[in-house]
Amino acid sequence: MVNQERLVNEFLELVKIDSPSGHEKEIARVLKEKLTNLGFAVYEDDAGGQVGATAGNLIAHLEGEGKGPMLLFSAHMDTVEPGRGINPVINDGVISSQGETVLGGDDKAGIAAILEAVRVIKEKGISHGGLEVVFTIWEEGGLRGSKVLDYTKVRSKMGFVLDSDGEPGSIITTAPAQNSIIATIKGKAAHAGMAPEKGVNAIQAASRAITKMNIGRIDEETTANIGIIKGGKATNIVPDDTYLEGEARSLNLEKLEQQTNHICQVLREEVKAFGAEVEIDVIKMYHSINLSENDQVVQIAVNAAQSLGLKPVLTSSGGGSDANVFNGKGVACANLGIAMNDVHTTDENIKVNDLSKIAEYVTEIIKTANR
Numbered sequence: 001m002v003n004q005e006r007l008v009n010e011f012l013e014l015v016k017i018d019s020p021s022g023h024e025k026e027i028a029r030v031l032k033e034k035l036t037n038l039g040f041a042v043y044e045d046d047a048g049g050q051v052g053a054t055a056g057n058l059i060a061h062l063e064g065e066g067k068g069p070m071l072l073f074s075a076h077m078d079t080v081e082p083g084r085g086i087n088p089v090i091n092d093g094v095i096s097s098q099g100e101t102v103l104g105g106d107d108k109a110g111i112a113a114i115l116e117a118v119r120v121i122k123e124k125g126i127s128h129g130g131l132e133v134v135f136t137i138w139e140e141g142g143l144r145g146s147k148v149l150d151y152t153k154v155r156s157k158m159g160f161v162l163d164s165d166g167e168p169g170s171i172i173t174t175a176p177a178q179n180s181i182i183a184t185i186k187g188k189a190a191h192a193g194m195a196p197e198k199g200v201n202a203i204q205a206a207s208r209a210i211t212k213m214n215i216g217r218i219d220e221e222t223t224a225n226i227g228i229i230k231g232g233k234a235t236n237i238v239p240d241d242t243y244l245e246g247e248a249r250s251l252n253l254e255k256l257e258q259q260t261n262h263i264c265q266v267l268r269e270e271v272k273a274f275g276a277e278v279e280i281d282v283i284k285m286y287h288s289i290n291l292s293e294n295d296q297v298v299q300i301a302v303n304a305a306q307s308l309g310l311k312p313v314l315t316s317s318g319g320g321s322d323a324n325v326f327n328g329k330g331v332a333c334a335n336l337g338i339a340m341n342d343v344h345t346t347d348e349n350i351k352v353n354d355l356s357k358i359a360e361y362v363t364e365i366i367k368t369a370n371r
Contacts, residue, residue, distance in 0.1 A: 001120050002359045008352055011095070011112040015086050015104040021053075021078040021138045028055035028077060031111065031135055035060045038118050040133065045150035051138055057145050058135040059153045062118070066127035068370035069296075072159025072331060073117075073131065073362060074322055075110030076139030076146075080344050096349035103348040105340050109355055110162030111135060113338065117362035128366050132156045136322055139163070143286055146325040158297040158332040160365065161323040166337025168357040169310035171301045173334055175317040175324055176221070176249035177288035179260045183267055185231075186277040189240035199238025200275045203231045206242045209270035213263055215246070222250035223318065224259050249318065251288055286320045287328025289335070297332045304364040310357070313337075336361070 019027040028044065035042045040060035048056040055077075064070065082101045089098055097103045114133060121128060132155060137145035164172050185206045190199030206229060215224040224247065231242030246263060250256035264280050271278040291298050293314060305312035323335040339354035341347075 001124060001363060002116055002356050003119070004352065004356045006119075007112060007116040007356060007359055008095070010115060011108060011355060012088050014108040014112060015088050018084045019078050020081050020083045021140045022051070023054050024077045024137045025054035028058060028135070028137070031058060031077065034115060035133060038062070038115070038122065043153055045153065047137055047145050047148045047150070050148045051144040053137050053145070055137055057137055057149050058133070059150065060133040061155065062131040064128040064130035066129045066370040068129035069158060070130035070132055070156045071128070071366065071369055072134060072154070072156035072326075072333065073114045074134040074136065074159065074161045074326070074333070075107045075114060075163060076136045076322060077111070078138055078140055079104040079106065079108070080140050082346070090352065093352045094349050095352060095355070097346065099346050102344065102346060103350070105348060105350045106343040107139070107163045109338050109340060109350050109358065113162060113355065113358040113362050116359040117366065120359070120363045121366055126367055127370050129370060131366070132159070139322055143320060143322055143325050146322040151329050154331060156331060159326065160297070160301065160362075161321055161326065161333050161335045162338050162358065162362070163321050163323070164317060164335045164337045165340050165343065166313070166315065167339055168337065168354060168361050169305040170313050170315055170337025171298065171334050172317045172323065172336070173289065173291040173293070173298055173314045174251055175289040175320065175335070176251050177253060177256050177324070178247055178249045178285040178320055179256060180283040180285050181246045181248065181260060181263055182281045182283070183244040184279045185242040185244070185271055186279070187238070187240045190238040192236045192238050196238055199240070201238050202242040202276055203239045205271045205274040205276040206231070206244055208274055209267045212266050212270055215263075218259060219255070221252045222248070222255045222259055224248045224263065251290065251316070253288065286324040289324055289327050289333070291332060291334060295332060297334055300365055300369050301334055301336070304361060304368040307368060308360060308364050310361065
């Protein structure tokens with residue numbers, strides 16, 4: 001039922017539109033027009049003003065007449081860098097960039113699949129209980145758009161985010177919550193050659209604390225990392241300040257808090273023992289995804305995959321997506337694998353047949369929900 005030529009052409013059109021994070025104005029304009037032409041009522045929220053982007057999130061509604069629930073489908077409009085001047089090429093059924101940029105299939109493959117599925121539903125007169133499409137800004141680098149999305153405009157109670165690797169039929173049902181931990185260690189400056197004993201080395205204090213931390217793979221549900229450390233002004237000055245940034249992730253909220261508290265406690269104790277001071281900020285980055293195979297949204301995805309002859313695979317992710325934020329806001333969302341390969345690199349690619357399968361899968365999910 002999917003028109004592969006139309007789908008591919010639209011995907012190529014979308015990836016050619018520059019939309020690095022925070023600069024989504026043009027693609028938002030194009031998508032607003034496309035959704036309106038498909039019969040959606042489209043609303044753009046003020047997320048752009050809140051996060052410093054050129055456009056807001058798009059929230060679109062298409063009324064249904066079927067008996068099924070209203071379903072949300074979401075993908076993000078932004079891409080990582082290098083993502084300007086993308087020139088897509090097709091070789092042996094594989095779409096990639098010419099090699100100097102990313103392709104932008106993350107996440108414009110998701111956008112194209114959603115748009116094509118809606119076209120098929122309308123062309124075939126397939127009943128549904130209402131469709132809600134949310135295209136977010138600035139997902140890369142912090143899920144900024146979905147965090148400030150105008151949820152008063154969101155009507156769905158369940159839905160699907162198209163933003164994961166994995167073959168069509170992959171269904172992300174669990175993903176960790178994340179805390180960001182930011183610390184500034186204050187020592188005391190001194191001349192490193194003439195009077196180092198008068199100083200308190202903030203870098204050394206931070207290093208001492210890090211060596212006492214339990215980080216890396218904590219258990220099957222929990223990870224932690226110190227990823228950024230910056231400090232010092234010159235080799236002949238005992239550094240009086242050092243900046244640390246780390247994170248903790250867990251599928252279990254209690255374990256997340258325990259790991260976060262562990263890192264903070266070690267920082268406070270070890271830095272104090274060294275004669276320095278520390279200021280710590282903990283930022284809750286996003287909620288976890290904890291869906292079961294019995295949840296309606298998962299059952300719909302599984303049954304739709306089986307109807308298409310795809311193998312449904314319920315799986316877990318170690319990363320975050322807009323689906324984490326939606327779940328935290330009370331919208332039960334699974335994240336679907338859309339067969340993206342080598343994302344965030346100049347080798348990024350997607351197979352034409354996989355792109356078609358994803359559009360078919362979205363179409364089948366809509367049909368299955370109405371049965």
